Amino acid sequence: MSETKKIGNYRYRILALLMFATTINYFDRSIIGVMAPTLEKMFGWTNTDYANIMISFKVAYAIGMLSMGGLIDKLGTKKGYILSIGLWSVFGMLHAAVRPAFSVIGFAAARFGLGFGESGNFPAAIKTTAEWFPKKDRAFATGLFNAATSIGAIAAPFVVGWIVHENGKNWQIPFLITGALSALWVFLWLRTYKKPEVHPDVSKEELTYIQSDSGKAESEEKLPWKSVLGKRQTWAFALAKVTDAVWWFYLFWGAKFLAETFDVNIKNIALPFFVIYILADGGSILGGYLSGVFIRKGWSVNKARKITLLICGLIILPVAYVAITDSKWLAICLIGLGAAGHQAWSANIFTLASDVFPKKATASVVGIGGMVGAVAGILADYLLGSVLDQAGNTGYFWAFLVAGSCYLIILGLVHLLMPKMTPLDENLNLIEE
Template identity: 40%
Template sequence: MRWVVLALLLAVTSINYLDRLLMSVLAPVLRDQFHFTTRLYGNVSAAFQICYALGFLVSGALIDRYGVKRGLAVGAAIWSVVSAMHATVSGAAEFGAWRALLGLSEAVNFPACNKTVAEWFPPEQRALATGLFNAGPNVASVVGPPLFVGLAAWLGWRVCFVSVSGLGFVWVVVWLKCYRTPQSPDVIRNSAGTIGIVQMLRFRQTRGYALSKVLVDPVWYFLLFWLPLYLRDRRGLEMSQIGWALPCIYFASGVGSVSAGWLSGFLLKRGRSLQTARMTTLLICAVVSPVALASALQGTLNQTICLLSTAAAAHQAFSSISFTIPGDVFPSAALGTVLGLAASRERSVACCSPHWPPDT
């Protein structure tokens, strides 16, 4: 049953990212149709980020209170409706409004998925499970660009938003039909109550986890939101070329995510401590990423794609382990709140850089 649950988490995380990735893939098309400047595009992206940050503040606590089955189903249904509404827009302001609502509703996904993994998987499998569902963004990023570029050229960009919305609704039906709450002692013990946000902030682990997310995620925002525009504007790629370049980078990041989970579990099975298993994996990623990025934007296009792929793999590897760590030290009743708080802080910082890259 736990692997079925994991497959559902991978699916919902992929759909979650398809929704948000859609706009960046279609950015060149939307920019031409609505006359977006890069700065205006940055503001629309910032609307998503600001509301995503706000959404995390409440979504984690709500997931702790109402459980992952109801919480994730309601969240996915709302963001699917909002995604479909993108198809109706006729200007940048409307886009900004729907992006804001999308950010607010999509914030439920990661706290819920992490909490589900912590409830279903033992420590030695937890990092691998997190790595697998955390590959959802990469599945979306591999499948999304060529699919959306083709679909937009064939039926128009509005159909892309409606299609992803439909996937969301299908997932909600399957989730409600298949998912059941695990009956482990920790889950039963903790299902009787919730833990306050203020109380959780008193723990050094909560503060440290939030700070670490703030430090590492700006690189990912570059890869997620700005890479298509960078490749087109600075490297002169056509939309069709972007359609294959992005999947290469994101596929590598998926491999990194799963590999880190496997390595951490492997070290635990070899008798290493939890601390050694997690920290060793994090340290490898932390060394690889600066080396890859140091030369990523220089050299030929192929070299750039290879090095950005390596950096993306290192980031997702780091990310999958760091997502796992709260589940190692906090009870499940507190997990949603901790993850929501950390993500909220991290996204608050991300939305401070809406004009990146510079207006050109």
């Protein structure tokens, strides 16, 4: 505690704002998944209709990840983050304007805008973390703000269950709430954020700590976005992000699975989601903390990150059993275990980009990886919607089988592409060890 006081802790105010933004992001993103069984009945959607609405979000997310990541690197974190949250807030509120006569097209259009805006959150947050935390603390810091995804996902069913009736009355109100929250965040961000090296409230000791393992200071010269495309390290990170499809499966299809398999409705979904996402929160924080512990023990960053990812993959394996159990609460706990493992995985995967790439390329790399994850989610939505309409709930068996087994396979491929995780300098050349 005395060391923290001596060093200073302004970086944790910045981290708190990252957590707040990510909570808003996932609250906005999760609302439609919670209300999916109710909206399907109100508007007469098929599984394919619902899948197409989800695909619209992910198409925009994929496009946004490519463009927003590079744009954030170009504009800088402060302006880029405000642009992102402003876009997603406007389109999030526009969901409430959709009318039954054009519900599929209307929701798809609103989701498209939401997806494009929300694509900027993680590139901006990871870039901010790289600016404000040394490598040994980044996975833990990332785990903390990444845990806010679960806070948003937990809040959504409670707010929806409190406001929205089983017949769908008041369904528009949850979509409007995030506008006020986003306005508050922008106000706080404008008052709080500057780069640490020019921030008047950052002590010399804290700045020294933040830059303690950064090596040579980077120039202000911008890197062309295309410069990272030819690097194997970029595609190793992107391959690891294919697992985003699993997380989105839990987020957007979880309530439908529980409704169709165990008759869980909009009024009693809150407790199952609370269990699932509180476990996910714990996984995110512990996963980020664990690799930091390994680094402090003297392990290389490469070994610490990959051993942690291996542990995550093993923890996730039992989720493959979900679709063949008759126990509602066993299914919920196994999904929660899978979500916990995914969030621990995600906290460490995000740090791979800032471990290897210079800070000025981080958002671009995260954007490319997010685009690949979104494309994987698009394919998963298309296949699952088609299978569920044609073969019924047996489609969930294959979904959970893939969700449980893909992490270990992907980790092996990531290791082949990036066996040593050797950092790149500001010109994207390997740094000699």
